[in-house]
Amino acid sequence: MATAKKKAAAKPARTSKAPAAAVKKPAGIACPHCGKALDGIRPVTAFCRQDKTVVAELFKGHEGKFNVFECAGCGKDVRLDLALVYRDEEHASLIYYLPPADRTTIAAAEAAIGRIVEQLFGVDAKSEDVPDCRLTLSLQEFIEKIALLEDGLDDRVVEFIKYHIFLRNEHDIDPQKVTLLYNFTSSDEEALEFVIFNRKTGKAENATSVPMTLYHEVKDALLTDKELHEEVCTLFRGRYYVNAAALF
Numbered sequence: 001m002a003t004a005k006k007k008a009a010a011k012p013a014r015t016s017k018a019p020a021a022a023v024k025k026p027a028g029i030a031c032p033h034c035g036k037a038l039d040g041i042r043p044v045t046a047f048c049r050q051d052k053t054v055v056a057e058l059f060k061g062h063e064g065k066f067n068v069f070e071c072a073g074c075g076k077d078v079r080l081d082l083a084l085v086y087r088d089e090e091h092a093s094l095i096y097y098l099p100p101a102d103r104t105t106i107a108a109a110e111a112a113i114g115r116i117v118e119q120l121f122g123v124d125a126k127s128e129d130v131p132d133c134r135l136t137l138s139l140q141e142f143i144e145k146i147a148l149l150e151d152g153l154d155d156r157v158v159e160f161i162k163y164h165i166f167l168r169n170e171h172d173i174d175p176q177k178v179t180l181l182y183n184f185t186s187s188d189e190e191a192l193e194f195v196i197f198n199r200k201t202g203k204a205e206n207a208t209s210v211p212m213t214l215y216h217e218v219k220d221a222l223l224t225d226k227e228l229h230e231e232v233c234t235l236f237r238g239r240y241y242v243n244a245a246a247l248f
């Protein structure tokens with residue numbers, strides 16, 4: 001009986017309320033400028049593909065007003081960095097973002113997401129009944145994962161390609177120095193473009209790309225080439241944090 005219940009809860013259509021409950025409700029947030037409590041605000045902690053205005057605001061980054069609230073005390077804008085969960089029921093996907101305050105190490109963050117998934121879907125849930133869950137550790141990574149989903153791209157394939165770009169290490173694309181993020185604003189449909197961000201400054205420094213045909217070759221090969229499939233599985237197996245830079 002319990003199994004049947006868990007199975008039902010794991011169906012994408014039933015996940016709508018659960019992830020919101022799994023993310024801690026922010027309590028007692030004070031303005032960092034004047035210390036006054038930010039009362040009556042309703043920050044976003046869980047949203048979905050259909051929440052277009054929320055997604056659009058998030059995608060604007062620092063230009064946007066995602067979880068930005070004006071303090072009633074000093075009138076300054078306060079940008080809240082809270083744990084977030086995005087769900088895409090169509091693709092049975094959940095993407096989590098854990099801010100620095102909510103984690104110590106990647107392993108601890110992975111364990112935290114593991115516990116949430118267990119709570120939501122049960123310890124014995126079959127893998128096909130559990131949505132694809134991803135962990136991200138920066139808002140940029142969070143936005144990237146959402147953009148990949150929305151553009152119908154497989155993030156494992158994209159991270160595998162990034163991994164090989166890092167391995168080649170041409171033009172000083174060193175995972176210790178830079179991160180690569182999918183450029184979802186690129187209008188070139190023939191290329192899979194990445195913006196190169198300097199890890200120290202956080203600034204976009206350059207860009208690199210691979211032909212989109214390569215993406216499709218790798219994706220197709222994953223289905224037919226056992227060796228490649230095994231390699232990708234070994235790299236990302238059991239991970240919620242699917243990120244090429246974390247492999248170095």
Ligand SMILES: [Zn+2]
Pocket residue numbers: 031032033034035036071072073074075076
């Ligand atoms: Zn204030």
